[in-house]
Amino acid sequence: MGFALALPVLTVPTAFAARPELDLASLPPPASHAVDFRRDIEPIFSAHCLDCHGPDRQRGGFRLDRRADALRGGDFHAPDIIPGDSAASPLIHLVGGLIPDEFMPVRGDPLTPEQIGLLRAWIDQGAPWPDDGSASQPDPTETHWAFQPVVRPAVPDAPTASDPGWGHHAIDRFIADRLAREGLHPAAPADRHTLIRRLSFDLIGLPPSPEEVEAFVQDPDPDAYDRLVERLLASPRFGERWARHWLDVVRFAETHGFEMNNPRPNAWHYRDYVIRAFNSDLPYDQFILEQIAGDALGVEEATGFLVAGPWDQVKSPDEVLTRNQRADELHDILNTTGTAFLGLTVGCARCHDHKFDPITQLDYFSLKALLAGTEHGERPLAAPGDRTATAQRLEALTAERLDLDRRLEALEPVALVAAADEDVPAIPPRRDPVHTGRNIDRFEPVHARFLRFTILATSGGEPCIDEFEVFTAGPGPVNVARATHGTRVEASGTYPNSAIHRLEHIHDGKYGNDRSWISNEAGRGWLRFQFPRIERIDRVVWSRDRSPKPVYADRLVTRYRLEVSLDGESWTLLATDADRLERGARPDSSLLAADPAESERDRLRQRRAVITTEMAELDRRPMVYAGVFKEPEPTRRFHRGDPMQPRETVDPGVLQFTAFRPDLADIPAERPERERRLALARWIASPDHPLTARVIVNRLWHYHFGEGLVPTPSDFGLNGAPPSHPELLDWLASELLEPTAGAASPWSLKHLHRLMVTSAAYRQSSRATDASPLAADRDAGNRWLWKFPSRRLDAEPLRDAFLSVAGRLDLRMGGPGWSPFEPNDNYVRVYVPKQTFGPDDFRRMVYATVVRQRPDGVFGAFDCPDGGQIAPKRSRSITPLQALNLLNSGFALQTAGFFADRLQRELGDDAEAQVHRAFALAFQRPPDPEELSASLRLIESHGLPLFCRALLNANEFVFVF
Known part of the structure; x- marks a missing residue:
């Protein structure tokens, strides 16, 4: 970006080009391919130079946005660019850092060796410029590499014979082509002991057994490695390892976070889904x-x-x-x-x-x-085969229950009212008491434009109404109180500063406490509805909490008046609570027997109860924390x-x-x-x-090679980093979309895994001594992959490896996980790490309950994310706490004891056999004579558990090479 990487004044002495002390050999070599000004050079000028040497400012009299001015040079020297001779061009000397006191640019990042190589090639090719001779500053969004269509690039030619084994695989050709342009060569192939350990941890997150190592190392078949890849890709452990990577990206955890941080008991279903998806190559x-x-x-x-x-x-x-x-x-x-x-x-x-x-x-x-x-x-979560049938049955039952409700409403006794404010005649009440669910007030059909509901008392506190419905008389009743009908509503007042208790919720057609209205007065209030036209109505239905599983019974309206009007001035009383039973009371049986409609009501109620029970049974399916939708x-x-x-x-x-x-x-x-x-x-x-294909193939590359082709895996925008191998990235994206391998399917991730881990680039040695002596100086960060990048194990495979070599790893898959914290039921949860672990805690770490804001007591120190935010790229810290946890934590001591017990159980007291077996389990190789001797002395002086503890803390155990 020009704002951060401006090129300062070029103050080059006249005799600059002739300085004998210039170390021209240290300059990056010119790029080996044809350079295009618009594609390769103009972006460098725009980002690094034109702020100070462009149309607005020309520091030192030097201007780089027009060819004539650029070739003429600045006020203190000329020329800066010598077409055909980059080694003699002062511009290259300055950006190449040959003169430390005049290194360009002074502010911002220096030019990369690749950029300097492009400038050198451009100058050596005659410094060609577009016909208009100007360097513009194009809109970067139009030319940004990630926003261009994915087009399969041509695969480079096979490398020279000096790099055997690198000509058969497309990935290797792209890598080798880049290495050649940088003057580098790949490292030698890794040995088979190293390869099986590397591949096993990479694909399944577990160490190979000594028997698996021996079989692979001794296998003379040249296809042995390919068969190993296929076996590991087919392992159910593959999904467990790679699901953890995806769970980092999507910020998965099993608590809510924030100050309460309560658990999500049913979030594990999503984790299991991801594991199944990766195992089945969805x-x-x-x-x-x-x-x-x-x-x-x-x-x-x-x-x-x-x-x-x-x-x-x-x-x-x-x-x-x-x-x-x-x-x-x-x-x-x-x-x-x-x-x-x-x-x-x-x-x-x-x-x-x-x-x-x-x-x-x-x-x-x-x-x-x-x-x-x-x-x-x-x-609710139904079994895959039951979901459609269950949904259809629930839909049918819901429709039947709605029909029953309508029929019951029609059979509801008509409310008894007296004239003016007189009391209802002293007869035993026959209507049901008010309750939290559906309360029905039926009356003789009446014409109305306005309806008023006056609340006189509640069960306590301000009255709350979930939904208020007014139905037309006759067949096909319509709720004319709905806002969508055009009805307006007013109220005496509304509970202040609440987003869930609002007046508009009173007639929005949505049920539940979080879509309700609360008055601003304790024990009283009123609602007034105005219909868009005069309506003929015969009943009102209202509730406190009509959600499928009501939980709120407070603030219930217990005394009320219901009135209608044609003009909003003169009101007619239709119903009150006076003829309802007191809450908890039962109606007089003789009155029920005298009511001819009671037997039909009873039949409909019984049927409704059966339907409600069946719906509850269907809803008693396992629950999944996967969101609710409205x-x-x-x-x-x-x-x-x-x-x-x-x-x-x-x-x-x-x-x-x-x-x-x-x-x-x-x-x-x-x-x-x-x-x-x-x-x-x-x-x-x-x-x-x-973007979609490019992003996912870059994620896979990142986890296989420790760094993505794009180092910012979740930012492919203009503020992200450019790809190190753009053609390789696009080739991989094309291969994901349209695979060239006959058996592979479009969008198959296992196909991409297979391509990456079978490449010679992946199978290189990780030792710098096995590569070119110049490689570490020219590419200290291993950006061009001249060797395999060694790295420390992530927290999960590290813990799993402890248990695996100790013979205690529980490989049960799926279901609710295990918790690394002591149980508690505090209102505000406090998560205390366990100090001792039992068999239920020996499952793989992917099944550990992830608690936000509280990392695992031992392996949380190894940069294990807590799901508080997306983590597409884990940190790689080195802290004293990591060493202390592996050496002295309760888990480390307990597991080292299990490891020693295994060796003792399998080999008795044969110390030499114990050392050989321990090395095979922990390092996938035998000990050399010096290691054997030192190990025997350690066992003799400090015991077998301490020897096992030492192996579990060795770099060779903690790192993959």
Whole structure:
């Protein structure tokens, strides 16, 4: 970016080019391919030079935006560019750092060797310039590499004979081509002991057994490695290892976070879904569809992706806080969707247009509209084969119960009322007492334009009404109180500063306490409805909490008056509570017997009870924390991202920048909520989207090689890092979309895994001594992959390896996980790490309950994310606590004891055999004579458990080479 990488004044002495002390040999070599000015050179000038040497400023009289001025040179020397001779060009000397006191650019990052090589090649090729002789500053969003269509590039020619084994694999040709341009050569192949350990930890996250190592090392078949790859890819442990990577990306944990941090007991279903998806090689496009709209595809648990993140479950009467909580909830869902699948920081457009990428604030809220029906919560989970049948049965029962309710309403006794304010005649009440569910007030049909409900007393506190319905008389009754009917409602007052208790909720057609109205007066209040026209009505239905599983019985209206009017001035009393039984009382049996409608009511009630029981049984399925969905209200853009400053209504839609292919999306505003999410998922999963395939293949490369081809795996925008091997990235993306291997299917991730781990680049030695002596100096960061990058094991395979070599690892798959914390039921949870572990705690770490804000007591020190935010790339810290935990923690001591017990049990007291077996289990190789001797002395002086503890703390155990 020009704002950070400006090139200062070039003050080069006249005799500069002739200085004998210049170390020209240290310059990066010129690029070996033809250089295009617009593609290769102009971006370097635009990003690093034109702020100080462009049309607006010419420091030192030097200008680089026009060819004539660039070749003429500045005020203190000339020329800076000598076409055909980059070694003599002062510009190259300056950017190459040959003169430390005049290194360019002074501010910002220096030019990379690759960029210097491009400049050298351009100058050596005559410094060709476009016909107009100008260097423009094009809109970077139009030319950004990640926003271009994925096109399969040509595979480079096979490397020279000096790199045997690198000519058969497309990946290797791309890597070798880059190494050759940098003057480097790959390292020698790794030995088989190293390869099986590396591959096993990489693909399944576990060490190979000594028997597996011996069989592989002794296998003379040249296809032995390929068969090993296939066996590990087919292992059920593969999904367990690679699911953990994806769970990092989507911020998965099993507590809510924030100050309460309560558990999510049924979140584990999503973790198991990811494991199954990777084991079965579910096509990646289908994987995307199911995680965003699995409820529409019969894969209920997959939408756990949407609600895997932290959630502030504490409700507040403060409307500002409540609105911000909801905005933050949807922001987390939207931002994770954008980063996980598209590698775009969409969340940066919440308050304003994105500062770097072509994402507007309007785009942000259009995407938000697609996801606005998503809320945190649980829902029933049916077995895959039962889901359709269960849904159909529930739908039929719901319709039948609704019909029964209508028929029961018609048989409800008519309310008895007296004239004016007189008491109802002193006869025993025959109507049911008020209760939290459906309360019915039926009366003789009457014409009305206005209806008033006056509350005179409650069971305690301010009255609360969930939903208030007014039905027309005659066949096909219609609820004319609904807001969608055009009815307006007024109230005596509303509970202040509450987003869930609002007047508009009284007639929105949605049930439950969180969509209700509360008065602002204790024990009293009134509601007045005005219909758009005169209606003929005969009953009212109202409730305190009509949700499927009501939990609220407070604030119940116990005394009331119901009146109607044609003009809003003169009122007619229709019903009161006076003829209802007291709460808890039962009606007089003689009155029931005298009522001719009672037997039919009783029959309908019994049938309704049977239906309700069956529906409860169907709903008694396992619950899954995978979100609940509702039809959303219209989405409005928030000024500066502030929910208290809503502006215009925004239609649901996708990112509108042309390169993101908005034409692939079909999202009319009137679609049901789940259809909106499904349309979003299909847009993301389209093979024509420029980002989706690139992002996922880069993630796979990152986990196999320790660093992605794009080092910023969740930011492919202009603020992210460019790819080290852009052609290789696009070739891999093309291979994912349209595989050339005959047996591979489109979107197969296992196909990509197979390609990567069978490459010669992957099978290189990790030792610098096995590579070119110049490699470490020219590419200390191993960006060009001249050797395999060794790295420390992640927390999960490290813990699993402890238990595996000790013979205690429990390989049971799936189901609720185990907790590394002591149990507690505090209102505000406190998670205390366990100090001792039993058999239930010896399962793989992928099944450990992930607690936000509280990492694992031992392995949390090894950069294990807690799900508080997305973690596409784990940190690689080195701290004293890591060494202390592996050496002295209760888990380490306990596992070292198990390891010693295993050796003693298998080999008796034969110390030499114990050492050989321990090395084979821990390091996948035999000890050398010096190691054997030192180990025997250690066992003799300090015992077998301490020897085992030492092996478990060795770099060779903790690292993969």
